Amino acid sequence: MAPKPCALCTVNPAAIVRPKDRSALCKPCFFNVFETEIHHTITSTNLFARGERIAIGASGGKDSTVLASVLKTLNERYDYGVELILLSIDEGIKGYRDDSLETVKRNAKEYGMELTILGYKELYGWTMDQVVEQVGKKGNCTYCGVFRRQALDRGAAKLGVKHVVTGHNADDVAETVLMNLLRGDLPRLSRTTSIVTSTPSSVASSSPTDPASHTNIKRSKPLKYAYEKEIVLYALHKNLTYFSTECIYSPEAFRGSARALIKNLERVRPSAILDVVRSGEDMAKLCPGSDEGCGGACGSSTSAIPMAEEEEGGCGSSNGRNAGSEMANMDRQLAQNEAAVENELEVEITFHGRDGTQQKIKKQPKKIKGQAAASVPRKAVTKQVMGKCKKCGYLSSQEVCKACTLLEGLNKNRPKNHIEVGYDAEPENHVRDLAGQVKGLEVGSG
Amino acid sequence: MSSSPENLTVKVEFSGGLELLFSNKRTHTITLPAHTPSTSTTPTTIRDLVIYLCDELMRDPRRDLFVLDGTVRPGILVLINDADWELEGEDAYEVKNGDSILFVSTLHGG
Numbered sequence: 001m002a003p004k005p006c007a008l009c010t011v012n013p014a015a016i017v018r019p020k021d022r023s024a025l026c027k028p029c030f031f032n033v034f035e036t037e038i039h040h041t042i043t044s045t046n047l048f049a050r051g052e053r054i055a056i057g058a059s060g061g062k063d064s065t066v067l068a069s070v071l072k073t074l075n076e077r078y079d080y081g082v083e084l085i086l087l088s089i090d091e092g093i094k095g096y097r098d099d100s101l102e103t104v105k106r107n108a109k110e111y112g113m114e115l116t117i118l119g120y121k122e123l124y125g126w127t128m129d130q131v132v133e134q135v136g137k138k139g140n141c142t143y144c145g146v147f148r149r150q151a152l153d154r155g156a157a158k159l160g161v162k163h164v165v166t167g168h169n170a171d172d173v174a175e176t177v178l179m180n181l182l183r184g185d186l187p188r189l190s191r192t193t194s195i196v197t198s199t200p201s202s203v204a205s206s207s208p209t210d211p212a213s214h215t216n217i218k219r220s221k222p223l224k225y226a227y228e229k230e231i232v233l234y235a236l237h238k239n240l241t242y243f244s245t246e247c248i249y250s251p252e253a254f255r256g257s258a259r260a261l262i263k264n265l266e267r268v269r270p271s272a273i274l275d276v277v278r279s280g281e282d283m284a285k286l287c288p289g290s291d292e293g294c295g296g297a298c299g300s301s302t303s304a305i306p307m308a309e310e311e312e313g314g315c316g317s318s319n320g321r322n323a324g325s326e327m328a329n330m331d332r333q334l335a336q337n338e339a340a341v342e343n344e345l346e347v348e349i350t351f352h353g354r355d356g357t358q359q360k361i362k363k364q365p366k367k368i369k370g371q372a373a374a375s376v377p378r379k380a381v382t383k384q385v386m387g388k389c390k391k392c393g394y395l396s397s398q399e400v401c402k403a404c405t406l407l408e409g410l411n412k413n414r415p416k417n418h419i420e421v422g423y424d425a426e427p428e429n430h431v432r433d434l435a436g437q438v439k440g441l442e443v444g445s446g
Numbered sequence: 447m448s449s450s451p452e453n454l455t456v457k458v459e460f461s462g463g464l465e466l467l468f469s470n471k472r473t474h475t476i477t478l479p480a481h482t483p484s485t486s487t488t489p490t491t492i493r494d495l496v497i498y499l500c501d502e503l504m505r506d507p508r509r510d511l512f513v514l515d516g517t518v519r520p521g522i523l524v525l526i527n528d529a530d531w532e533l534e535g536e537d538a539y540e541v542k543n544g545d546s547i548l549f550v551s552t553l554h555g556g
């Protein structure tokens with residue numbers, strides 16, 4: 001065996017093939033370029049301010065573990081002068097977080113960072129186990145995801161921290177770009193491609209329970225341009241301890257549609273992931289329809305794009321990205337979508353990628369197409385306007401945000417089946433049926 | 447390691463959640479035919495190994511979480527003796543006696 005030498009130092013044997021350019025690097029050179037690229041992302045976007053206290057949303061999973069490790073390294077190497085702390089959310093699923101929280105505790109000790117663990121119970125009055133007891137296992141991911149979306153902000157507010165960084169990586173962003181593109185949701189596309197998002201306080205919260213203003217927390221994703229593959233390899237070769245698990249309430253969670261599509265694209269052409277991210281940014285520049293004047297046009301500057309709760313969701317992962325709830329989101333989006341044409345496109349492409357079995361499923365779209373077009377009625381266009389939740393002040397396109405709506409339902413002991421206000425359930429059922437059909441197909445093709 | 451010329455003994459590791467599919471055990475030492483089919487002279491490749499693992503080692507019915515279209519599912523990284531399998535010809539790599547092969551899922555959790 002004559003191992004290929006590293007493309008950078010030409011001395012050590014190569015151990016990693018970089019997805020972005022297929023260059024083969026040795027471990028030390030890989031560590032160096034990986035860290036340097038993240039440093040470049042941070043400095044070119046003026047992400048951090050000296051003296052700033054920054055909470056890392058930590059789950060013990062690969063992304064947040066690598067994020068914590070790299071930020072500690074860079075903060076020391078380049079003297080950012082920021083204070084890094086760890087913030088973990090415990091959904092309250094018995095046994096589920098035990099191991100991952102142990103991992104976070106170990107990381108906190110190892111990195112010398114302060115750690116705060118906050119539970120859904122403390123933040124919302126309900127653990128996920130209690131939610132499941134009440135609403136059953138079906139649909140509980142919606143609750144988990146909606147609660148998660150606000151949990152880091154609420155937690156940060158409790159700690160008096162104004163900036164939360166999360167481990168969202170390039171694969172996550174590419175996935176979001178595709179999803180929003182397929183939905184035709186360009187304003188949201190521009191918000192989700194921005195490296196910084198915020199939940200700006202427009203003050204005047206009607207709720208007396210909102211003194212801490214969790215609605216003015218800056219959120220950013222320093223790993224936005226980092227490939228998931230490289231994050232995993234960094235953790236692996238650096239011997240970082242991370243924990244991987246699926247949410248026990250959604251065992252099929254990772255059979256996600258857009259995610260599978262991204263991974264299939266990567267297999268064919270690894271640079272596709274960053275290409276999608278960059279394309280998303282470019283498209284965002286062309287549609288200044290978002291809530292801020294620049295509409296994400298200054299995507300690589302420091303502007304904070306307001307982000308409503310529904311932009312990211314799901315459970316199971318530290319980042320709140322989860323394929324299972326994506327499907328649920330997609331279902332709802334389909335149901336809401338007014339244009340049948342768009343629905344066709346969405347159904348077709350979604351289910352292509354769903355299990356990676358493009359060719360086998362390809363036979364089906366004609367049938368699906370016809371059905372989708374026939375069964376999803378046209379709806380009047382409801383313009384999405386970003387406002388504040390009447391109850392908690394959180395940025396929301398609805399009068400009352402999803403978390404508050406869900407909580408209201410839970411507290412009334414009468415859970416809501418549909419968290420979207422004001423649309424009928426029928427189209428959703430049709431979409432479910434379609435999903436069922438395609439699922440059947442998968443079983444046959446596996 | 448005792449291995450006749452007809453067999454290969456390799457170390458197989460699962461990580462990133464994949465161990466859940468393999469009796470929740472991270473490291474396995476397995477012995478498999480050096481040729482696939484065993485009566486042929488065709489060297490056993492990673493592709494063959496993966497099918498072998500599904501047939502002989504996996505107790506979990508969710509085979510498609512590991513294998514898709516006859517090869518390793520996209521989103522699962524493979525390291526052959528600590529090196530990216532892309533350096534070694536991916537699933538066409540011919541498995542050698544004593545190899546250490548690691549499968550890491552990137553799909554679970556964050």
Ligand SMILES: [Zn+2]
Nearest residue numbers: 006009026029
């Ligand atoms: Zn090197």
Ligand SMILES: [Zn+2]
Nearest residue numbers: 389392401404
């Ligand atoms: Zn609210």
